[in-house]
Amino acid sequence: MKIDKNTINKIARLSRIKLDDKESEDYIKDLNSILDWVEQLNEVNTENVEPLSNISSSILPKREDVSNDTNSSEEILENAPDKLEGFFAVPKVVE
């Protein structure tokens, strides 16, 4: 078993997702079955194979280095659940 209670808690913490005990158990089961299934990739010899991270076959074009102002802070803040004096507002961080 690759994922146990400790591991799922650690991943959930890294992902910033709170899980209750029932969910943790379900995800332990799901993740282990998925990880067992992807294990088959180890059959493939990938020695000297370059990892493929960008599939785009076109060359990245350069653009002119000019500044442009596309967003106002007002627009950016329009959907914020909480805002204060032109900033995003969050719960108190420093005690």
Added chain:
Amino acid sequence: MSKSSLKQTLKDLDTKKISIRELNQDYLKRIKENENLNVFIHFSEENVLKQIDNLENDNSAKKLKGIPIAIKDLFCTKSMPTTAASKILENFNPTYESFVTQKLLDEGSIFVGKTNLDEFAMGSATNTSFFGNTINPLSKENEPLAPGGSSGGSAAAVAADLCLGATGTDTGGSIRQPASFCGVVGIKPTYGLCSRWGIAAFASSLDQAGIFSHNVEDASILLQSIAGFDQRDSTSAKVDIPNYFENLDDDLNGKTVGIPKEYSIDGTPMEISQIWEDAIKVLEKKGVKIKNISLPHTKYALPTYYIIAPAEASSNLARYDGVKYGFRSEEIDSLDEMYENTRAQGFGREVKRRILIGTYVLSAGYYDAYYLKAQKVRKLIADDFNKAFKECDFIVTPTAPSAAFPLNEKQNDPIKMYLNDVFTVPASLAGLPGISIPFGKNKNNLPLGIQILGKHFDEQQVFNTAVSLERSYE
């Protein structure tokens, strides 16, 4: 009433046989009659009427003037909320327009509504949406069928004739599989052909916008309208976009079709193998050479995809933290609590599952074993196609391993659900263009789809083959 095509409608509008208002009122009527299908997350008659008013006062010539189009609710639109079918984006009103939808607006099309999808496009049945299932319009009474997914709402909108075309996105099959399930045409173009700017990101190295339509000609018109270079997407390709429709040529004489032996998978229903054989026979009659090819790493495509896609998703979905937009939990005693509760309450089960697995395969100590390994196998899969395309002009396979299944049938076992994408994922990993067209029916009279794959940026050949098969089938 038989469904009119986009091509015919453009002619009818042009010759004043029908007005923009009459046309759209016809579609509005059908949308209201079909509310039970739950095709739209957002629909506002008032909004549509406003668009009609604006166009009636607009004398400029526009290519898609007055054409009703449905938009997958993953594309940011200024005029309508955008949710990605997630609670976490409930009440999100974009302050900008996605590249693809802006192009459609510039051409004068009318957006009838935002269509349902699997939450953040993660699913194959449009059953992970926060806003409930979409029902396949081909369902019989009391036997609701899934429309496929993730773009199930858009596929259903076209199938039920609630629009003349719809946008979708395809990461591992999310256009082609629902097109097959709903009996419509769905094309995912080459990775990079349409800018991803303004589309809620799932897996950025795979996500690609595309089109649903009633037929291949309409798809060729609409794809041309949404394709093009955009400097705001760093993977957007600077290539010339041909006039796919004008160039359509159903003469395939002398072309070579590749038939990959690895796509004959144990357990595939007889009727699927049958339509595949039928399609090959039709091509042979048209003078196409049949070439048996091998794509030896095909069986590793799904496990590769289910490492890469969740890894990229876990990174992309980190932005939903309850600070900048969308939902914020009420339980916010500290900043960390706010993050953790917002994401716990805002995301659904499948999305959380993928974030967790993606976080695991990217975490210290596991990156090489999973993510890097998957990227290497992805290279081998892409190389398989490159080699195969030295011997053939296009590849033909089935689209999905089944016809539309009953709603909720495949929910419990994630791996079983992932197998829906077995024929579509390999081309996604290789960034190739693919189309699904309806081709035959199963014993319950449900449509089955044939998939045509082409070389990078050879959408024209994909359309030519598709239109040729379509015309021979009609």
